Amino acid sequence: GAALSRPLIGLISRMVEQKGFDLLAALGDRLAALDASFVVLGTGDPVYQAFWTSMAGRYPERIGVRIGFDEPLSHLIEAGADVFLMPSRFEPCGLNQMYSLRYGTLPVVRAVGGLADTVINYDPGTRRRANGFVFEAATPAALFDALARALAAFDKPRVWQRLQGVGMRQDHSWHQSAREYVRMYERVLKLRT
Numbered sequence: 001g002a003a004l005s006r007p008l009i010g011l012i013s014r015m016v017e018q019k020g021f022d023l024l025a026a027l028g029d030r031l032a033a034l035d036a037s038f039v040v041l042g043t044g045d046p047v048y049q050a051f052w053t054s055m056a057g058r059y060p061e062r063i064g065v066r067i068g069f070d071e072p073l074s075h076l077i078e079a080g081a082d083v084f085l086m087p088s089r090f091e092p093c094g095l096n097q098m099y100s101l102r103y104g105t106l107p108v109v110r111a112v113g114g115l116a117d118t119v120i121n122y123d124p125g126t127r128r129r130a131n132g133f134v135f136e137a138a139t140p141a142a143l144f145d146a147l148a149r150a151l152a153a154f155d156k157p158r159v160w161q162r163l164q165g166v167g168m169r170q171d172h173s174w175h176q177s178a179r180e181y182v183r184m185y186e187r188v189l190k191l192r193t
Helices: 021-027 029-033 046-058 071-080 096-103 113-118 140-154 157-169 174-192
Strands: 008-015 037-044 063-067 083-086 106-110 133-135
Touching (some): 008 021, 008 046, 021 029, 021 140, 029 046, 046 063, 071 096, 083 096, 083 140, 096 106, 096 157, 106 113, 106 140, 106 157, 133 140, 140 157
Parallel strands (some): 008 037, 037 063, 106 133
């Protein structure tokens, strides 16, 4: 019962420093103290694999971990989680945050590369059309703060649904890019004639 009422944070990634796994490991037990459950899928650095395996062993009702890669499971996590976590140190484009937005799973991301381009931070003080939670500094504290902000918003169903709606209406498909290219070519052709 309690497990189902808690928000579910999904994490699907190579378990490496580039993906921010050092920040997560530095938080350690503070992650389990959040009022949330985690489901983690991935493989990579043995240090981070061991960290998550031991966390799952200590907090079995809060943390589920699968070491390895499993394509069908990754889609279930993307669609079934409430929050999708991508604390990357660098991320040229990032696709998972786009999938998660499409599923109504709100991303918590670091403000880098493609993540910064697609995720707009929710700030209760402004009326900006947000679709997730962004943190700037590559520090455990900044990551923890972003997770805490996401969980605070999750407790306000109307706010949460509004954020989901913004994300689900965004068009990150190739149709949008293709339309832009067609317009650009039409402009270029007009200039040449």
